[in-house]
Amino acid sequence: MKRSLLMRNIAFGLLFTLIGFSYSFRIPSKKGNHSLSVNVESLRNSEGHVMFVLYNTQDALPDKELNKYFKKNRGAITEGSSTATFHQLVPGEYAVSIFHDENNDGEIEKGLFLPKEGLGFSNFQSISPTNKPSFDKASFKLTEDTTIQVKMIYFK
Structure with a gap:
């Protein structure tokens, strides 16, 4: 009887030790704690808003229909400038696209x-057939x- 009680106490002790040990080596959360602020200046007018689109995968760009994005933010225009901030980002590789939605329809007018x-x-200062x-x-x-x-960048 004493032997089985001793074995049970040892088993419980090991179990609690393993549980405590596993909590001390937790896998880091996938939730990020970094932020990215995106600024744009020299807008041609203050009509509409600026759509800020964040991408995090290789096949995301080009995204003509705006359906491959990771996160999207809308920025108000003040004195020809706009800013948006993306929060809770994990370290990694990202790309940003923006467009001036002058008519507030949520689409790039073509x-x-x-x-x-x-x-x-x-990373773009201009866009051309050789610089897509x-x-x-x-x-x-x-x-x-x-x-x-x-x-x-405005084309017209």
Whole structure:
């Protein structure tokens, strides 16, 4: 009887030790604690708003229909500028696209060949047939709270 009681106490002791040990080596949460602020200046007017779109996968850009994004934010325009901040990001590779939604319809207004509303991408100063946006070209590493500037590009 004493032996089985001793074995049970040892088993419970080991169990509680293992539980306590496992809590001390917890796997880090996938939830991030970094933020990314995106600024844009030199908007051609204060109509509408600016849509800020964040991507985190290789196949995300180009995204003409805006359905491959990771997170999306809407920014008000004040004196030709707008800002949006994305919160709770894990360290990793991201890309940003923006567009000036002048008519507030949530879509990029298109002309015959080129967009009628302004757009921009992280790491891009201009867009041309030889300089098309892609995730590889627009991406950057996020390892801490970061602020970036994106240039708005108008074709008309």
